[in-house]
Structures are given as structure tokens and as C-alpha cells.
Amino acid sequence: MVFAPPLQKSASLAVALFMMASATAGSDPTQPQSDSTNRPPNEAVQLTRDVIPALTKAGCNAGACHGSFQGRGGFALSLLGFDAAFDYDVLTKASRGRRVNPASPAQSLLLLKPMGLVPHGGGKRIAADSEVAQVLAKWMASGMPGPQANDLDGLRIRVDPPHAVLSLKTNHSTQTDSKERIALCVTATFADGSARDITRWALFDVRDRTIAEVSRSGEVTAVRCGKTAVTVRYLGQVASVGVSIPFGPTGEFDFPSENPLDATAVTEWKRLGVEPAPLTNDATFLRRVFLDLIGTLPTVDEARQFQADTSATKRSRIIDQLLERPEYVDYWSLKWGDLLRAHRRYLGDKGLASFNGWIRQSVRDNKPLDMMTRELLTAQGNLFTNGPVGYFFIDDKVEDLAETTSQVFLGIRLQCTKCHHHPNEVWSQDDYYGLAAFFSKLETKDSGTIGSRFGGPKSLRATRTINPNRKPQMVVAPRVFGARPFDRETTIDPKATTESAEDVVDPRQQLAEWITKADNPYFARNFANRYWAALFGVGLVEPVDDLRATNPASIPSVLDALSQKFVEQGFDAKSLLRTICTSRVYQLAPELNPSRDVDGTLFTHRIPRRLTAEVLLDAINQVAGTTETFTGQPVGTRAIALPDPTIASNFLSTFGRPQRNNPCECARGSNTDLSQALHLANSADLHGKIISTAGRLSAHLTANRGDDEIVDDLYLSAMTRLPTDEERTVIRELLADGTPHEATWQDILWALLNSAEFVFGH
């Protein structure tokens, strides 16, 4: 195509480029700039430090634009500029260098396109007299110097202030909110000691836009009260700035507790001006702790006993008792089975039994989690005699093993870095393939597809050299996170892969050591957060398996305290659960109509959550007095004790049982949907349970029990509480309306099983 930009605009561009002024920190460099400069006028423009940040700030290399793998309009840059050498070739050489014009930068496509002077799919991105345009022009004019290997050595970024507290004051006379704002300042330091204000080049995002907004130039504005974080990114470095907008002073509240979680939570609540809900009543507590710890409703007898117990320590006692129940093993083995994806599609029937057997044994023995992790990560031998070997059959590609290991044990989602630098983290492809490399010195023996399905032998052993079948796409020395390209001295013995001596240890040992070390920055936090989330339904960090600097915990001090305690207790899961359940934070009442902390992320009150598929099905059967029949399972097998999701159940699929093909916590469906509503309200199955002659209701009616006795029993079994006076009145009226009693009781039981109070944990 022939491009002939309007002369006038071209001329004004030339004038603008002559000015060569630079914008102030905090301004938007894609917009026309205002006044003074803060860059020495003669400093050379570098590709890595100047041009790529400029392209990034203008959005050129974003995933939806030229940063996508296909590029746009035949022009593909590396995503967010993480590959400078690639970008250099693309900019200067690709398409025979048609995009650049060192002799006359103003006539180059690199400027004409984003300025909208020739047709551009992405529209006008930058102004003619913007700093971005100047940087690009100056770079071309200076002969387009390429990237240097050490350009980014030792790069670190610092944001001031590290935390921001903004206020949102309502002016009562005018009924308007005055929104406070603050400008962030980002400084980059390099290995050579130089420091630059790069605020205008950094990318800013805010995690919750309904709480605060951040401008392209780093100005944070309060929107509503609450807590969120601003993410700052620059050339592969990230930082996070906590933003608090307190609700204003609270009343005095009394919060007596010796639990370390409580003290830290109170400090944060006071800072943010939110008040905790009162301590929950015994009935709600009992139902909560049963469902959370053993995935089971309390029986009528258990509910009555607890209600009658007057001892001051009854809550901590019931927690201790529940941790020793057989259902505890079922329920937490189910969770571990989900997390590790125990499934016969990977392991075969026999292998699944072996793997599940190990999980159940570990949960029963309360094996410390660091020991479980080491057993899994270093397992070898025969799957049928050594369960944890299954870990290496569930994922057999080294890349998948790296992703799973990182996500399960460290709470780090590494998937992005398979193909490119993580857009929101410091992790690079080197981290990804460095982790994958730990798994390439292994050899499996099985009898193929037939073997896995029909139970042929399966075993795994370590090899001395890299198994050519397990070579990752990119071969680098094994190395763990934190060993960044910039400080290679922390890399774990890079020679481990190249040595051929007999005494070379299985590199997985080193990995397992590093992961489970008490000072590993992720391991304890990951499991503390996972167990917290299992109890509260929401993690301190959400998503649960996405721990990173740019995704801070909603109350970081509580996660710190919990993780520290978990380390002190030797990674003991039951102690961890006990710490949480005995805290007052855990025992707060559900606040049905909160005015502050509405979404409950500060844990000032309990957020209702739908019972999970298996727990709900078991609960329905327990209340109805029926049993579920699962194909191939002994009569009376509970849903929480099923070995894997191949045991068909329409109910469980409808309510979101995970298929165990993804290690993500999100694989379990926790939403409500139409099919669930239809199934509970209208399925012949549920009706069958209600009217079952073997069921609870039939027993009552056959025994001719009194109405009050029946209603108490139904409420205690379904809601773990006695009916209110109002409910008693309603039921009395229903029983007197002329409909046969049996049908009325069935309809009442139906209503209890369909009520939100039953279907939700609270």
C-alpha cells in the first residue's frame, strides 16, 4: 500500500519530535505531554529499558494485540516485551525492515500506525507529541541499538508508598463523597546502581475496581470503603501496593481470645473500621464444625447432646472428637483425592486402590504434610505396592508434573510460563523448565493403555541420566523458584544433570527438600490458605491456588500468623484445623445483612456457601433416612467415601463434582444453577427418598409419634436446631388444613430439604 500521510500532520509531528521534551513522572506518556523533562537530554535511548517499556505502555504488545502468538496484521511482538531479542528482530528486520525508518523516523510505520496517520486496526494509540512517540523516534534516529545481554541485570522496582490508606468522607450537608487520591511513584534500580523514576512506564491494575481505581499514570482514587491492592508491573518485575479505604470508626468491641489468629484479625479490623459479628450460637457452631471437619451433618442425638452440655470447653472438645472420627478420613481423603486427581483413568483400578489407600492412610495417621509431600515427590517402585508412585502416572509429562507440583504444593500457577514470561509475576520460562527438569531423570515401566485399564504392572525408577523420552521442550538445569535469572547463585547444583557418576542422587530429593523446608516461602502459606479455604469456603488468598506478590491475602497478617503456627506445629494438619476452628474468627455468626465488609473477604462474619455435591447428597440421605446405591460400591457407601468420579451419579454431576482432570481448585462447581434447582425441587428421585418406607418419616408415622415430636426431630436432623415458634405455628396450620397428614409431612420434609438454610453451610 502507498501511504501518504497528510502533510500538515506530518509537519506537526516533525516539530513535536524536535522539541524532545520529556514528560514528568506520573503523566501518561502516550498522551501529549506538558512541561519539564526529567531525563538527561543526551542519554542514549535503549531498546530494553526505553523502547520496550514504551511499546508496553502504549499497549502494542498486549495479548489482544501484537503480543498474541499470531500477532496482528502480520506484526507479532513478544508478549509484554519479555523477549527483547525477538522484538529487536521483528522491529528492525522482519518484513524487510519496512516498519522502521532511521533516516526519517516520522515517516516510519512504527510511528504512523499507532498515531493513526495510516489505517491501524488498533486505532490511534499515541499522540504525536507524546513521550512514547519521542522515544521511538529517538531510538530510530540513533541507529536502533539492539539489546545488551546485561541490560536488565539486577533490576528491581520499588513503589512509594508501599501501602496507601485513603479516605472516603461523606459530606453530610451536600450528600457528596469527597474521594481522596494518591499518586504512586515507581523507581527502578539496576545492577550498575543507577536508579530511574519509571512511574510513567509502569503498568497499573487494581484488583477490585469497585473499591479503588488506578489511572494509567499511577494515581489511585478511592471508590468505596474496603481493601484491595494495586499491581505494578515493569519489565518482568512486579510489586503490589495494598490500598485500604477504612469505613470509619467502629464501636468498641470485646474480642477475648488467646488464639493468634484473632489478635491479628482484630488489629486489621480496627484499622479498616469493621466490626466482627457476635460469636455464633451453639447450634450453628455445631452444624458448621461437623460440615467443615467431617462433611457430615450432626445427628439428632448429637445435636441434643451438644445443646445439653453445659461445660465451658465443649466447643474445643467436639473439635477434638471430630478430628478422630472415621468420617474425617473419608472427607479429607476426598479433598486430597481431588487435589491430587486420584482417578482410574490415570491409575487403573488397582493403581487407584493403591494410591487412595496411601491417601487414606496418611490422613488417618495424620502424617505431617511435609512428609506426605516428600513421599509423593520422591516416590519410586511399584505403584501397586507403593501408592504415592501414582503421582507420576497421574501426570506423566515433565511439563505437567512441573505445573501440578507448583500449583498443588506451592500454590503457584505456572501455566503461563510454559510459553512466555508470566504477565503478572516474576516467573519466567526458565523457572518453568527448571522445575520440569527435576522430573526428567525417571523411567516408567507399564504395559501401555491396556495395562493402565486392566491393571498391568506399573513402576517407576530414577535414572542416572536424562531419560530421552522425558526431555522437556526446553532443556535447562533443574532449579527452583527464587533462583531468578538475576541471582543464579541460589540455583540448586546445576551440575546435577550433567554428572554421570554413580552417586548422583535423584534430583527430586533436592526438590522435595526445598519445597518442604520450614523457610520455603510458599509451602506453609499454600497449605495454611488451602485449609483455611476448606473451612471458610473462601481463602485468605483467592483463588486459593494462586499465591503471588500481585495477589495478596485479604488479611496478610492472619495468613502470616497461621502459616507460622503451621510451621511450628511441624506441618500437622489436625493442629492446623484445630487452630482455625478454635479461633473466634471461625466461630463468628453469619451476618445476614452486613453493612460493612459486605462480601465477607475480611472474615468479619460467615458467608453462606452451598454444600458440595457429595456432602449435600449424604446430608439429604441422612435427613430422609435413606441410603444411596452406587454402582459397584457396598450398600451404605457414602458419597464422601467414593473412590473416584467414575462412580456414576446424576446428582453428583449436577451439583458440580469435579472430574479430576485439572489440579485447579476451580474444577469443583460451587455455583448454583438451574439444573440444581430443578433437580432438588422436582426430581422423582428426591420424592422417592421422602416417601421411602424405610425412611425417617415413615418410621415416625408408623410409630404414631406426636406432631411435636416429629417436627422437633425433622428440624434437628435437617437444621441442627429446634423449630421457632413461628415455624411451629405454620406447621400446625398446615397439618390442620384438611390434607392427609402423611402427604403434609412429606411436603414439609420436602420444603426443609429445599430450603436455603439446609442447602447452604453457614
Place this chain on the structure above:
Amino acid sequence: MFQIDHPTRNCEGLARRAFLQVGSLGLFGLTLPKLLQAEQANPTMRTKDTNFILLWTNGGISNMDTLDMKPDAPVEYRGEFQPISTNLPGLSVCEHLPLMSRQMDKVCQVRTIVHLGSQHAEATHWMLTGYPQVPDVNAAPVGSTVYPCFGSVIAKELGWKNGMPPYVQCASGPMMYSSGGYLGSAYSPLMVRRNPQEKDFSVDDVSIPSQVGAERTQRRRRILDRLDSWQRQVDQTGAVADRSEFYRQAYDLMTSPAAKQAFDLQAEPEALRDRYGRTREGQATLLARRLVEAGVRFVAVDFTGYDTHDKNFIRLKDPLLPTLDRAWSALLTDLSERGLLSNTVVLCAGEFGRTPRVNGAAGRDHYPLCNTIGFSGAGVRMGSVVGQTDARCENVVGKTNSTLDYAATIFRLMGIDDTKEYVSNDGRPILINNGGHSIDEVFA
């Protein structure tokens, strides 16, 4: 605007957060299901109001024995069926599609679609979502993202209409990869599992069980309203409010005369029911038309049994082709007579074609390199053939199209902007369609 659709380039876990934000919109009385409706109610978002009926030839139908016959190929390729002429000059189809041969002026055959999935599971994922997938031996996806079926994307983009759910599937069990994928179960189809051919046909969980009855169902709902005081106390945001909204929808569906009417095949004249064929598939196709009339956006009808590794000709001759011939032709004429062909797209497709050379068991095996499909209806250049295959139907000659092109074609017919970005359940940004170009020749 609604954060749930906000384009984001982050690997952050926005999915859940976006959900929470939608929940918080409840402050203004907008809960998730209402939001789904609000999306469709906003006239600026869409100009078209098109429906879609998918006739899914599950197992993979042979092209050479149906729409793309090669009478001049050697006998071990062309098989035993003879071509017959159609109402489209120059085009012939199989002798066992006599009714369709009079409807070819309403079909746009596309012969250019090629993909690489040679097993049912992966091929189904290609052809129902547009995206590749690598499942394991049991058809379960291996660690990777499961994409939403076209019907689920359409459900998300268009939402409910006239109290009818957007996506319904008529199949004895869910078709592989036909659910909401990473969008979650809210966009999975409402299943019609039972055989509509049966006399006492009902829809599980939608039709009120006979032992309960309509009156008692209403009584139960009144009892629930009176007893579930907890629900009323909870603030009207978040999951509890969503649930009550879904219950409202469920009751609408269970009790609305319109929905009941839509599912009631008895209301159709016997002669018309005969025209569709007194088969499960035929009656399900008729049901699809009724559902579309009632407000359903996307109906998938499962035609099973096309995996003809042996006895290909015997099985196609009876019952496979006569069943399809009746249902498909009756649907096209019926829609046309009712004027519905102008706002309904009909697609007959399967996961792949079948091998051109007949195997030793007189069957044909899986073959994704040639897979003829047929579009009809709204916006389609009917009575045309796009692309061609070689003399033995072994390869497409000239330009081929990817399944993403095919997906783009479907979305364009439905008026859906497929350059939009969703957020996967693990928080990654994913395009509805990653770079497919719609097949221009399909469009009128």
C-alpha cells in the same frame, strides 16, 4: 459495565472475583440470573434474534454415502449406493435420501472443513467448540481447558427468552463436550433425556412427576415460601440470592403453560409427527422446532449410530439414513412453511467423515480430512456447495477451513461477536474464537 465480560489481559483469578462483583451488583437488585437476562435485553448489544438447531450425526457420518457421492470412483471407494438427482441442478445425493433430495435448494453444503481429531472425543471437541482438545482413552480431557460448546456460548451471549432456557439438548445422555466447559454449569444445556417418541414422554426434573402432581407442587412451593425464613433474611446478594432466582426460573419452567406446551408433542397433528418420522430422533427434531418457537436459542438433537466401522451400508440403508432423511427434510419444510427459516439456522454435522475406502468389514472408519456438513436457514446462501473434494473423497481440493473458521461462521450467523474475550475458570483470558475467519461463501 458488567465486569464478568470485561476484557482483561491478566492471568489473575478474575473469574471468581468477577463473579463476586456481579454478586455485589445485587445491591441494585441485579442478581446473576437477572444479569443474564439483562444482557440479552440490552438492544445495543445485538441486532439479530436468531435461533439454532443442531442435528448432530454422532459417530461421524460418511460423506461419500450421503451428500458428496463419487460414482466414478472405484467400487471399493464409492460403495454400493447410487446417486439420485436433486432439485438443485447438477447436484446428486444418495438414493437413501429421497426426501432431502427435494430440499437441497435449502442446504448450503460445506466441504472444506478439516481438522486433526481422529478419535471421537477429540473430534467432537473440535466440531462442537471449534478448539482442539487432547482427551485420554476414556474421552476425559487431560489437564487442559475444556471449551464451551457453541450452544453454551450462545446461551451466555443471548440468555433467556420468554421464560425458556437458552440451550436444550435432546439426547439419551449428554453429548460429549456439549456443556459449558470453563464457563461453568450455568451454561450447560437443559437435558431432555427421555425418548419423545414414547407415549408418556416427559422431561426429567422439568415435567412434574405424576406421583406428585401440579397441585401438590404448588402447595410445596407455598410451604417452602412460608418455612424458608432464613432465605428471606439473607442479604440479597451473592449465592443465596442467585439460588432463589434459579428456583424462580425452575418453577417458571415447571409450571408455565408455555413451557409445558412447548414440550407437549401431542399437540402436533399426527400427519406432521409422521413426516418427522416416528423415531426418537424424528420426534426430538420436531420437539426442537417447538422449543425454538417457545424461546429456546439453541437446540441440539443427538442422532446416534453413525460410527459404522462395519456393515456401513446395511446400517445406513436402515435405519440411519431414512431416520435422518425424514427428520431433516421435515424440519426444513416445516420451518420454511412457518416462516421460521428466516430466523433459525439449521446445521447437520458430525465430528468427522468416514474413510473413503471401504474396509474388510464392509464398514468405513474415522476420517477427519473430509467432513461435509450442511447449513440452512437464516443468513445462509442456501442451495449452494462450498468447496470440493477430490475424486475419491480423500482430500479437500483447494482452500480448506479450520474448525475455528467453522466456529466463526456459526457465531457470525448468530450475530455474536466472537472476538470477545472470556475469563477461564482458572483466571486466564480466552477468546471466544481464536483467530477463525468465517467462511464467506456460506452467507447469503
